Amino acid sequence: METTAVKPQFSEAAQAEIKRLLTHYPDERRKSALLPVLHIAQAEFGGWVSPEVQDLVAATLGLKPIEVYEVSSFYTMFNLKPVGKHVLEICRTGPCMLRGSDELTAHLERITGAKVGGPASEDGLFTLKEVECLAACGFAPIVQVREKYYEQLDTPEAVDAMLTELRNQVHRPALPWEETGLPNALANN
Amino acid sequence: MGRKLLTEHINVEGIDTFEVYRKHGGYRSVEKAIKTMTPDEVVEEVKKSGLRGRGGAGFPTGMKWSFLAKPEGVPRYLVCNADESEPGTFKDRQLMSKLPHLLIEGMITSSYALGANTSYIYIRGELLYVLRILEKAIAEAYANGFLGKNILGSGYDLDLHVHPGGGAYICGEETALLESLEGKRGNPRNKPPFPAVQGLYARPTVVNNVESIAAVVPIINEGGDEYAKIGVGRSTGTKLFSACGHLNKPGIYEIELGLPVEEFIYSDEYCGGIWKGRNLKAVVAGGSSVPILPTELILKTAAGENRLMTYESLSDGGFVTGTMLGSGGFIAMDETTCIVRNTWNFSRFYHHESCGQCSPCREGTGWLEKVLHRLEHGHGHMEDIDLLVSVAKQIEGNTICPLGEAAAWPVAAAVRHFRDEFEWHVTHAKQAAQPGAVFPGKAVLV
Numbered sequence: 313m314e315t316t317a318v319k320p321q322f323s324e325a326a327q328a329e330i331k332r333l334l335t336h337y338p339d340e341r342r343k344s345a346l347l348p349v350l351h352i353a354q355a356e357f358g359g360w361v362s363p364e365v366q367d368l369v370a371a372t373l374g375l376k377p378i379e380v381y382e383v384s385s386f387y388t389m390f391n392l393k394p395v396g397k398h399v400l401e402i403c404r405t406g407p408c409m410l411r412g413s414d415e416l417t418a419h420l421e422r423i424t425g426a427k428v429g430g431p432a433s434e435d436g437l438f439t440l441k442e443v444e445c446l447a448a449c450g451f452a453p454i455v456q457v458r459e460k461y462y463e464q465l466d467t468p469e470a471v472d473a474m475l476t477e478l479r480n481q482v483h484r485p486a487l488p489w490e491e492t493g494l495p496n497a498l499a500n501n
Numbered sequence: 502m503g504r505k506l507l508t509e510h511i512n513v514e515g516i517d518t519f520e521v522y523r524k525h526g527g528y529r530s531v532e533k534a535i536k537t538m539t540p541d542e543v544v545e546e547v548k549k550s551g552l553r554g555r556g557g558a559g560f561p562t563g564m565k566w567s568f569l570a571k572p573e574g575v576p577r578y579l580v581c582n583a584d585e586s587e588p589g590t591f592k593d594r595q596l597m598s599k600l601p602h603l604l605i606e607g608m609i610t611s612s613y614a615l616g617a618n619t620s621y622i623y624i625r626g627e628l629l630y631v632l633r634i635l636e637k638a639i640a641e642a643y644a645n646g647f648l649g650k651n652i653l654g655s656g657y658d659l660d661l662h663v664h665p666g667g668g669a670y671i672c673g674e675e676t677a678l679l680e681s682l683e684g685k686r687g688n689p690r691n692k693p694p695f696p697a698v699q700g701l702y703a704r705p706t707v708v709n710n711v712e713s714i715a716a717v718v719p720i721i722n723e724g725g726d727e728y729a730k731i732g733v734g735r736s737t738g739t740k741l742f743s744a745c746g747h748l749n750k751p752g753i754y755e756i757e758l759g760l761p762v763e764e765f766i767y768s769d770e771y772c773g774g775i776w777k778g779r780n781l782k783a784v785v786a787g788g789s790s791v792p793i794l795p796t797e798l799i800l801k802t803a804a805g806e807n808r809l810m811t812y813e814s815l816s817d818g819g820f821v822t823g824t825m826l827g828s829g830g831f832i833a834m835d836e837t838t839c840i841v842r843n844t845w846n847f848s849r850f851y852h853h854e855s856c857g858q859c860s861p862c863r864e865g866t867g868w869l870e871k872v873l874h875r876l877e878h879g880h881g882h883m884e885d886i887d888l889l890v891s892v893a894k895q896i897e898g899n900t901i902c903p904l905g906e907a908a909a910w911p912v913a914a915a916v917r918h919f920r921d922e923f924e925w926h927v928t929h930a931k932q933a934a935q936p937g938a939v940f941p942g943k944a945v946l947v
Contacts, residue, residue: 336621336662341702388669390667445589449591461630488636
């Protein structure tokens, strides 16, 4: 795999947000900010956290790298390998299965060309990932993409509307601390 | 039509803003508690209300509060468990996203009662969009003097923060949640010490579910005795049920505890019956970990009485013929549902979510998933059915946290009530393995 020589850096907006988050915890408990900072890192660096990005998180919080690795590998939301532009997280648990999540997964594999657990679609747009219960069972079946829930995806039309919306996104939606614009790094993804 | 203590204003335009929420009586409980009551009096009202933990365990909230250690000069914490992830349950997400100020109000009143000056809402990481809604509402509460220093001129200080998880069902277990809030893997802690003595940062801590905290608001506004008048026996007040699966009208319903299950399923006021004009086959009444019941046992107890939506009535008959109210995640399955497939799906969930700390759970959940997978896919043996029961028994009671039981109970219950369908998966393996195959009923086995 090609690696970049440039070490990743948080954008100024992200640094300010991390500083704000650190005020939430006692000074000697900076480690508490690890999960929120990992979320910021994943949003900043293309939807996944590479070992270099995790090292940056460790340095930012004054932790040993292993303290970050053991956490990022425990929680399912952190992608440890490169992903497509949009990661479609399809809920596969009971209540969604009862309302057609297996059929939804098969349908998404057919039309995007990506496979669950496999690499992104050839156009680099979509990664498919099956996840467990997303706590929206009454609106099944469901797909989560970043911070958005797409609900009641039980018709081809509903799925098409979601994919069209995602295809039309040039950049990911801005986060609350990015009012002044997306980080430069995002211009490339 | 029952009373709506939590969701009365849920559809009011702009109710997620401080201004509109306040206009509809919001933050009265904070004013009443801080200006006219001592912290102990607030705890007393919650005790009188009979409120039981709405996350699933049903432990009396007031009693849990009274266990909190209060050593001099040591900070204590209130942590709200918003890690909603029990399959079938989606009430807290709805409550927080539509009525963020209700949770914040409950957090302030409850923190005051417990003497906490810093409190956290731990929300599952998938709900980052709800975290944004809560943070916005918290900023409004600060701006209006309900959070921060010297709230309402009382000298009481409170900071409230929202903290996201990272995707792990186990963090709904309160000690795993605290580990996670400390920036670690979500491995449940050995108890004792209990969080009430050594919780977050080894300080005394109370962990309560979103709905429990929200319920403190009407309890303080109307008084614990008034709240306790609603419901039946030890099941007091109202409860949110998350209805899903094969229902005409899935969604969130706030009911007065005591409503007959049959009315909840079939009345147009609630779930509106089973979809596509089909018949009901089974119900999981309180989230995926509680025992599944066939239609005849969910509608009526073994003694032939109407089953009610209360803690006691749903558990009537123990695990032989009853179930549990749990989190109120109500999953209905129609007559075409394959019980083996559904049980396999749930076992896969628990295997995936086991933290791996205790061998019986780490290995046992894997066995359950594997054996159910082969039964569902046409490679099962008759002795597999008893093997499932045996593995489930060996997990139960042998783990640090209740995820072990949560994984074992649904399997044991499915075999208990639907053994003939499991047997059919062996005797008619090829047929049963077809996608969409429907068990034709007991007759075929005679």
